[in-house]
Amino acid sequence: MNYRKILVEYGKKLLNRGLVAGTSGNLSIRGEDSDTFYITPSGMDYLETREEDIVKINSKGEPYDASKKPSSEYRLHLEIYKNYPNYNAIVHTHSPFATAFAVSRKNIPLILIEMKPFLGGEVEVAPFYDAGSVEVSKSVIPYLKDANTCLMANHGVVCCGIDMTSAFLSAEYVEDAAKIYYYSLNIGDPKIIG
Numbered sequence: 247m248n249y250r251k252i253l254v255e256y257g258k259k260l261l262n263r264g265l266v267a268g269t270s271g272n273l274s275i276r277g278e279d280s281d282t283f284y285i286t287p288s289g290m291d292y293l294e295t296r297e298e299d300i301v302k303i304n305s306k307g308e309p310y311d312a313s314k315k316p317s318s319e320y321r322l323h324l325e326i327y328k329n330y331p332n333y334n335a336i337v338h339t340h341s342p343f344a345t346a347f348a349v350s351r352k353n354i355p356l357i358l359i360e361m362k363p364f365l366g367g368e369v370e371v372a373p374f375y376d377a378g379s380v381e382v383s384k385s386v387i388p389y390l391k392d393a394n395t396c397l398m399a400n401h402g403v404v405c406c407g408i409d410m411t412s413a414f415l416s417a418e419y420v421e422d423a424a425k426i427y428y429y430s431l432n433i434g435d436p437k438i439i440g
């Protein structure tokens with residue numbers, strides 16, 4: 247499987263679907279063995295990222311090619327892979343509606359039937375720590391057991407899946423659910439189904 251090609255393609259999709267702004271967010275895939283992961287590079291425009299720019303790292307976050315710099319949030323990805331062998335791909339976005347709930351530190355309750363199969367149910371907010379820190383990477387772990395998606399306080403969204411297609415779909419559905427819940431809150435009295 248060409249992991250680099252998948253990450254380049256999905257990076258463009260992240261931008262085109264409005265799930266990230268600028269160079270924010272990042273994507274990764276668990277590689278061919280237990281000590282290999284592929285992740286988008288640090289601070290590079292998604293439209294300019296080529297396959298050779300994707301960074302292959304080991305489980306400590308060290309790049310196989312020392313001239314490459316992985317996303318500054320690589321610890322978040324590695325901690326999730328370490329704790330959850332069932333997840334093989336991670337999509338981290340700063341998508342606006344979902345991130346607005348993360349800023350208000352409010353969960354997105356189960357309001358749409360799609361949330362159950364695609365997100366695992368209600369989407370909760372993990373506590374705030376500095377971006378890229380060891381603490382923030384550990385903070386999301388308990389929230390990804392029953393759901394494959396959680397919000398990161400004052401930061402963004404993390405979605406996990408068995409593959410990139412599935413993780414990306416979760417990133418789209420959590421943004422959709424956040425948007426609809428936001429509108430419903432404005433109309434008033436949203437009903438929760440779970």
Ligand SMILES: [Zn+2]
Binds near residue numbers: 270338339402
């Ligand atoms: Zn981020």
